[in-house]
Amino acid sequence: xxxxxxxxxxxxxxxxxxxxxxxxxxxxxxxxxxxxxxxxxxxxxxxxxxxxxxxxxxxxxxxxxxxxxxxxxxxxxxxxxxxxxxxxxxxxxxxxxxxxxxxxxxxxxxxxxxxxxxxxxxxxxxxxxxxxxxxxxxxxxxxxxxxxxxxxxxxxxxxxxxxxxxxxxxxxxxxxxxxxxxxxxxxxxxxxxxxxxxxxxxxxxxxxxxxxxxxxxxxxxxxxxxxxxxxxxxxxxxxxxxxxxxxxxxxxxxxxxxxxxxxxxxxxxxxxxxxxxxxxxxxxxxxxxxxxxxxxxxxxxxxxxxxxxxxxxxxxxxxxxxxxxxxxxxxxxxxxxxxxxxxxxxxxxxxxxxxxxxxxxxxxxxxxxxxxxxxxxxxxxxxxxxxxxxxxxxxxxxxxxxxxxxxxxxxxxxxxxxxxxxxxxxxxxxxxxxxxxxxxxxxxxxxxxxxxxxxxxxxxxxxxxxxxxxxxxxxxxxxxxxxxxxxxxxxxxxxxxxxxxxxxxxxxxxxxxxxxxxxxxxxxxxxxxxxxxxxxxxxxxxxxxxxxxxxxxxxxxxxxxxxxxxxxxxxxxxxxxxxxxxxxxxxxxxxxxxxxxxxxxxxxxxxxxxxxxxxxxxxxxxxxxxxxxxxxxxxxxxxxxxx
Amino acid sequence: xxxxxxxxxxxxxxxxxxxxxxxxxxxxxxxxxxxxxxxxxxxxxxxxxxxxxxxxxxxxxxxxxxxxxxxxxxxxxxxxxxxxxxxxxxxxxxxxxxxxx
Numbered sequence: 001x002x003x004x005x006x007x008x009x010x011x012x013x014x015x016x017x018x019x020x021x022x023x024x025x026x027x028x029x030x031x032x033x034x035x036x037x038x039x040x041x042x043x044x045x046x047x048x049x050x051x052x053x054x055x056x057x058x059x060x061x062x063x064x065x066x067x068x069x070x071x072x073x074x075x076x077x078x079x080x081x082x083x084x085x086x087x088x089x090x091x092x093x094x095x096x097x098x099x100x101x102x103x104x105x106x107x108x109x110x111x112x113x114x115x116x117x118x119x120x121x122x123x124x125x126x127x128x129x130x131x132x133x134x135x136x137x138x139x140x141x142x143x144x145x146x147x148x149x150x151x152x153x154x155x156x157x158x159x160x161x162x163x164x165x166x167x168x169x170x171x172x173x174x175x176x177x178x179x180x181x182x183x184x185x186x187x188x189x190x191x192x193x194x195x196x197x198x199x200x201x202x203x204x205x206x207x208x209x210x211x212x213x214x215x216x217x218x219x220x221x222x223x224x225x226x227x228x229x230x231x232x233x234x235x236x237x238x239x240x241x242x243x244x245x246x247x248x249x250x251x252x253x254x255x256x257x258x259x260x261x262x263x264x265x266x267x268x269x270x271x272x273x274x275x276x277x278x279x280x281x282x283x284x285x286x287x288x289x290x291x292x293x294x295x296x297x298x299x300x301x302x303x304x305x306x307x308x309x310x311x312x313x314x315x316x317x318x319x320x321x322x323x324x325x326x327x328x329x330x331x332x333x334x335x336x337x338x339x340x341x342x343x344x345x346x347x348x349x350x351x352x353x354x355x356x357x358x359x360x361x362x363x364x365x366x367x368x369x370x371x372x373x374x375x376x377x378x379x380x381x382x383x384x385x386x387x388x389x390x391x392x393x394x395x396x397x398x399x400x401x402x403x404x405x406x407x408x409x410x411x412x413x414x415x416x417x418x419x420x421x422x423x424x425x426x427x428x429x430x431x432x433x434x435x436x437x438x439x440x441x442x443x444x445x446x447x448x449x450x451x452x453x454x455x456x457x458x459x460x461x462x463x464x465x466x467x468x469x470x471x472x473x474x475x476x477x478x479x480x481x482x483x484x485x486x487x488x489x490x491x492x493x494x495x496x497x498x499x500x501x502x503x504x505x506x507x508x509x510x511x512x513x514x515x516x517x518x519x520x521x522x523x524x525x526x527x528x529x530x531x532x533x534x535x536x537x538x539x540x541x542x543x544x545x546x547x548x549x550x551x552x553x554x555x556x557x558x559x560x561x562x563x564x565x566x567x568x569x570x571x572x573x574x575x576x577x578x579x580x581x582x583x584x585x586x587x588x589x590x591x592x593x594x595x596x597x598x599x600x601x602x603x604x605x606x607x608x609x610x611x612x613x614x615x616x617x618x619x620x621x622x623x624x625x626x627x628x629x630x631x632x633x634x635x636x637x638x639x640x641x642x643x
Numbered sequence: 644x645x646x647x648x649x650x651x652x653x654x655x656x657x658x659x660x661x662x663x664x665x666x667x668x669x670x671x672x673x674x675x676x677x678x679x680x681x682x683x684x685x686x687x688x689x690x691x692x693x694x695x696x697x698x699x700x701x702x703x704x705x706x707x708x709x710x711x712x713x714x715x716x717x718x719x720x721x722x723x724x725x726x727x728x729x730x731x732x733x734x735x736x737x738x739x740x741x742x743x744x
């Protein structure tokens with residue numbers, strides 16, 4: 001078991017090394033055989049491990065491979081912790097990752113740097129698996145930074161395009177801000193508990209009471225949450241994710257929708273014993289999540305770039321997950337993470353199929369009526385859109401409904417506000433998602449006449465992946481049935497992970513009637529259907545196009561320009577920082593002080609040497625004179641000393 | 644009647660002084676060379692004086708070494724002087740000052 005577990009992340013690393021070192025000289029088919037083979041084998045291993053894991057008497061494996069760092073009383077091991085949570089994450093990451101690798105064969109075939117793409121993708125798989133399997137915070141942080149690096153490399157995959165290079169840098173720098181909080185939190189955690197190992201730490205934490213006010217646990221969890229807002233694109237650090245769409249579409253699907261951006265959610269759930277004792281932090285988690293869900297959904301309403309709509313949708317759905325965490329429904333957050341991974345990967349890959357068919361056209365103004373040309377893509381996108389809109393019985397319905405129910409019934413502060421915002425976001429989501437579907441696949445085609453005969457369905461590997469993901473998005477929700485339908489297998493499976501949560505007082509789990517739960521479900525479905533209907537009226541009945549939205553005037557301007565948040569950050573943060581760096585740090589401190597000190601030391605030695613070398617005048621008799629003077633000096637010295 | 648040691652030392656000091664003053668004042672390399680020889684022999688004289696005074700042979704043995712050394716030095720030194728004169732056509736020490744800063 002231990003060695004099987006080790007090979008799950010190791011295989012993608014091997015694939016990365018092979019393709020990274022020799023890929024340039026390998027034939028293209030071999031490159032993708034290596035990359036897909038490595039991730040596919042990794043998924044198979046994960047499935048085998050899962051099967052054995054289910055049969056364990058106690059579903060917990062901790063495998064310590066070696067001591068990684070030891071210094072004083074600080075110790076970090078290189079070890080994996082397999083519990084239901086990391087099991088679910090491993091399966092999702094390897095499964096969706098493998099599908100997207102296969103899809104990339106078709107999507108990236110014509111691109112230069114084919115081997116580079118697959119090498120980075122495999123490196124990403126390795127880092128992500130390290131993140132979810134780590135048994136201590138430091139190893140988790142290694143994976144955390146590793147996925148950040150791969151995200152940067154893959155966003156900037158078309159590095160010859162200045163916008164892609166800038167987007168890569170932006171993602172990296174914004175994530176650094178979040179990571180700063182995370183690192184400070186890690187140090188605080190270590191100073192407080194003298195360990196970073198999950199099991200040791202949580203055993204210690206289990207003995208602590210719930211913090212009524214701001215205490216050290218609240219500080220640690222808030223700092224961790226700063227890291228999560230960076231990685232999982234929440235207000236105020238969400239700005240990098242929409243720009244990350246500069247990367248190839250499979251990258252957007254894998255990293256910026258299905259897996260990496262959920263790392264923040266995973267980390268919070270992993271730290272549930274800490275968060276469970278810091279209600280203040282949970283309130284902020286829920287509030288930020290709810291605000292982000294609505295805020296990003298409104299931006300998604302008017303975007304014209306098909307991938308940007310999906311990017312804001314991702315930000316919004318991540319906000320949903322944080323709402324679940326904020327009301328203490330950790331298992332539900334992970335459930336939505338999983339279903340979201342299915343349908344959002346599907347939606348991104350479907351949009352990739354459209355983009356490929358239209359030769360890299362991403363503006364929905366130039367699409368329309370594509371269902372005739374791309375039948376498989378259109379059908380699967382429909383399933384994905386229905387799933388994200390929360391239409392029963394697709395996957396999104398179950399997870400979204402569960403979040404809304406927990407927000408409604410939970411006892412946490414502000415839970416009704418979260419519920420209201422999340423319901424609003426659900427309606428907006430349904431609207432912009434069907435706006436996308438209608439504008440892309442329905443109505444009359446707006447593809448230029450001379451291009452139409454070039455438009456055809458994507459190659460077999462790509463459509464096959466779309467179909468598989470559509471199946472998952474359709475039935476994936478049945479593992480977590482609501483209480484009135486049957487047992488929630490997913491939550492029961494995850495239950496051991498939350499053993500160290502503090503016992504909840506009556507409020508949170510006060511009995512609620514079945515009628516209430518059904519009413520919430522009904523409201524959620526109704527809101528979703530209303531959103532779809534509204535989209536139908538606007539974009540099918542009235543036949544509106546993105547260009548027509550400009551008539552909405554100032555409101556459209558404000559939202560289309562993303563509330564001018566990027567411009568605001570540029571004015572308030574980027575430019576002052578650049579000014580201070582240039583005027584003070586560079587010109588005064590570096591060029592003046594540091595260079596001055598170094599050059600001054602050099603000039604002083606030169607001056608001294610210049611004076612001293614005058615002694616060397618080339619006249620033999622002068623030297624002889626100095627010898628005589630020296631001899632007399634030594635003689636006198638000896639005389640006075642011994643005489 | 645034996646010569647007193649003090650006289651020997653005074654003579655040695657005089658010879659040494661003449662040698663060092665000559666080496667410092669004169670510019671002709673050959674004369675400077677002779678003056679250095681004079682200084683060496685002044686030292687020899689002092690060594691012999693002490694040797695006799697103390698009744699030990701060590702000083703006289705050292706003198707032999709110094710004489711051998713002086714002979715070697717004379718051979719090398721005069722060879723250098725001749726080579727120098729051939730290339731520069733002068734033996735004025737103050738004009739041979741190319742090796743400087």
